[in-house]
Amino acid sequence: MKVIAAMSGGVDSAVAAARAVEAGHEVIGVHLALAANPQKYRSGARGCCTIEDSHDARRAADVIGIPFYIWDMAEEFHDGVVEDFLAEYAAGRTPNPCLRCNEKIKFAAVLDRARAMGFDGVVTGHYARTEIGVHGKTLHRAVDHSKDQSYVLSVLTREQIDGAIFPLGDTTKVDIRVEAESRGLAVAQKPDSHDICFVPSGDNAGWLRDRLGSDVGPIVDQSGTKIGEHKGAYTYTIGQRKGLGLTVPTADGSPRFVLKIEPITNTVVVGAREELAITSMRGERPVWCGPEVTTTPTLGFVQIRAHGAALECTYYLENGQLIAELDSPLFGLATGQAMVIYDGDRVVGSATICETA
Amino acid sequence: MSIYLDHAATTPMVDVAINAMVTQLSELGNPSSLHSHGRATRKTLEDAREVIAKEVDCLPTEVIFTASGTEANNIALKGLYWAGRADGKKLVVISAIEHHAILDPAHWLLTHEGAEVIHLPVTPDGVIDLVFFKKLIDDRGPEIAVLSIMHANNETGVIQPIAEVVRIAGQIPVHIDAVQSFKKTPLSFSALGVIAMTLSAHKIGGPLGIGALILRRTVEIPSLLHGGGQEREIRSGTLNAPSIIGFAAAASSAHYPVREITDLRDRFILGVHEVLPDAIVNGVRADRLPGIVNVTFPRTQSDTLLLLMDGAGVSCSTGSACSAGVHEASHVLLAMGHTEVTAQSSLRFSFGATSTPADCDFVLSVLPGVIARGRAANSV
Numbered sequence: 001m002k003v004i005a006a007m008s009g010g011v012d013s014a015v016a017a018a019r020a021v022e023a024g025h026e027v028i029g030v031h032l033a034l035a036a037n038p039q040k041y042r043s044g045a046r047g048c049c050t051i052e053d054s055h056d057a058r059r060a061a062d063v064i065g066i067p068f069y070i071w072d073m074a075e076e077f078h079d080g081v082v083e084d085f086l087a088e089y090a091a092g093r094t095p096n097p098c099l100r101c102n103e104k105i106k107f108a109a110v111l112d113r114a115r116a117m118g119f120d121g122v123v124t125g126h127y128a129r130t131e132i133g134v135h136g137k138t139l140h141r142a143v144d145h146s147k148d149q150s151y152v153l154s155v156l157t158r159e160q161i162d163g164a165i166f167p168l169g170d171t172t173k174v175d176i177r178v179e180a181e182s183r184g185l186a187v188a189q190k191p192d193s194h195d196i197c198f199v200p201s202g203d204n205a206g207w208l209r210d211r212l213g214s215d216v217g218p219i220v221d222q223s224g225t226k227i228g229e230h231k232g233a234y235t236y237t238i239g240q241r242k243g244l245g246l247t248v249p250t251a252d253g254s255p256r257f258v259l260k261i262e263p264i265t266n267t268v269v270v271g272a273r274e275e276l277a278i279t280s281m282r283g284e285r286p287v288w289c290g291p292e293v294t295t296t297p298t299l300g301f302v303q304i305r306a307h308g309a310a311l312e313c314t315y316y317l318e319n320g321q322l323i324a325e326l327d328s329p330l331f332g333l334a335t336g337q338a339m340v341i342y343d344g345d346r347v348v349g350s351a352t353i354c355e356t357a
Numbered sequence: 358m359s360i361y362l363d364h365a366a367t368t369p370m371v372d373v374a375i376n377a378m379v380t381q382l383s384e385l386g387n388p389s390s391l392h393s394h395g396r397a398t399r400k401t402l403e404d405a406r407e408v409i410a411k412e413v414d415c416l417p418t419e420v421i422f423t424a425s426g427t428e429a430n431n432i433a434l435k436g437l438y439w440a441g442r443a444d445g446k447k448l449v450v451i452s453a454i455e456h457h458a459i460l461d462p463a464h465w466l467l468t469h470e471g472a473e474v475i476h477l478p479v480t481p482d483g484v485i486d487l488v489f490f491k492k493l494i495d496d497r498g499p500e501i502a503v504l505s506i507m508h509a510n511n512e513t514g515v516i517q518p519i520a521e522v523v524r525i526a527g528q529i530p531v532h533i534d535a536v537q538s539f540k541k542t543p544l545s546f547s548a549l550g551v552i553a554m555t556l557s558a559h560k561i562g563g564p565l566g567i568g569a570l571i572l573r574r575t576v577e578i579p580s581l582l583h584g585g586g587q588e589r590e591i592r593s594g595t596l597n598a599p600s601i602i603g604f605a606a607a608a609s610s611a612h613y614p615v616r617e618i619t620d621l622r623d624r625f626i627l628g629v630h631e632v633l634p635d636a637i638v639n640g641v642r643a644d645r646l647p648g649i650v651n652v653t654f655p656r657t658q659s660d661t662l663l664l665l666m667d668g669a670g671v672s673c674s675t676g677s678a679c680s681a682g683v684h685e686a687s688h689v690l691l692a693m694g695h696t697e698v699t700a701q702s703s704l705r706f707s708f709g710a711t712s713t714p715a716d717c718d719f720v721l722s723v724l725p726g727v728i729a730r731g732r733a734a735n736s737v
Binding site: 028033067069070071072074109112113115116117118 | 660661663664665667668683684730731733734736737
């Protein structure tokens, strides 16, 4: 096949591109320029948007021996990922920008452009696997569960999965670094990127404050009594306990947790841990990575964080929304996150959490 | 199949230059040394200087060797500005279509050295606007420290009316960047009457990493590099004898087949119009270098086209600069009246001494498919 290898400048995408070449594909490396004004150098290990990263990617492509190009996706990234991230926080939800980037950039803008140019698919360094079975090509967890990225890929449609190649799903990260070394790739020991690539300082709250302002608002208990103040409700997360700065203790001295964020009144509601317990969740805009989920209740697992645990549940479709009922209660679940349903290690689909109970 | 149509970026070294360089690489001696080894190297090096002087019709002492055309441009623009500023002149005039090796030093003079910079506009054909220029000289001539215009543009090949510029400029020091035009169109330093002129070896079949500033012998300017005082104390640093000798060998013996390359260019343009009637050849009505063709393919993006051309076995270029590898709209095409969108839909094809009619025909055969895919990708 003729494929585009998305190369961030990191070790994973470099090895993925090399493996794609070995698998017999005709590979062209592409680095996505996602920042309108990229920094020259990385600060710490963060980011995949610096000029230094694009040099690393180019060097890896040259060592592998494939053509290399840079695609300017800064506008698409800003509109589809950064703006969405801000809007979600402003609405009191907790978004996952990596998931949005996969949905709107890597397997949409890039894959569409690649297909129009006559390519068959996109290779990435994600830790995930695909299998071809009775349901066609399906998405599965990586062998290395600690690095598994199937959660952030769960927004891909079947058509997108058809055009996706994940060469690293059968290997552990440790072995990928060893392999990179033996392939002579200088990025073999480059630190993993983490946090959010467009927040280079790593200070998420500060970054949000610069853009959303820091309007002072009340922190109230469940009866509505004001017990403190905050500087921007969006900097809080459901289930958060630390950093609330409350001076009025509870009657029994038990700790308080963030229960609710109300963006319109700029209010943060706090209360006891038990109040955080939920046993069901509802997700909107579901996407199916394989056969569609029906109204028939089915046993499976739901995962609500990128590297969170898979929780036993019963899932089904109701009025076009995805419902998951948990076997045991869960404490602290923010809306805006993705609920991803697994059937064993197969990704069934995902939806954006809009309601919990 | 692998076709090279990017000779304006760099062109193959000619055998005489390679041989001359290889021979010199095994010779010992710093040309500044007084002993027999130094004298031997100096003799060969000064022979080379005389060869280059003869090629561009200047005095040997007017040839100042540099490590690149970029360096020569920087020495000329900054040096002439500083010299003029000492006389109270703070205006730097360049054209809007200069290479970044003039644009960026001019901008630096603006931000760091108190210069005012004026960019001369060009006509839709890419030739500087002489009416505007004449008025500028009439209005502000005495304030101008330096005037820098490229002899031929690297993206479009359009040749600028330097003789006319010099006539209008009168006593104002004129520098020209002749990197693209050297050996491709007649070039006489003394006949043009300019003060300074930039050359580069690797565009004419010489080695990379060597260029020259031709600077009139009576002109004294501050230097950028201070040290051993070589090259009239304008460019210190041990002279790169093998590269200089390779440069001179290419300058004196490389044959640039003007007629054949012009025919190839015109064959290509005809062919492009035949297979893609909506393609626009930029600067087509102006006097141009034989080897450069710049074409706008509406409803495409040049970075997509480059990838597809590469995939089809054709090396060409946009001719414009990259920022972090992201292609920006060419300032040259923008100055000629293109929009950001059409400027970013353009490719430069540049022919050289090794180009053949078969190269031209092969590119024409893959072009329709590449453009069709480029258009499909542009519409998703």
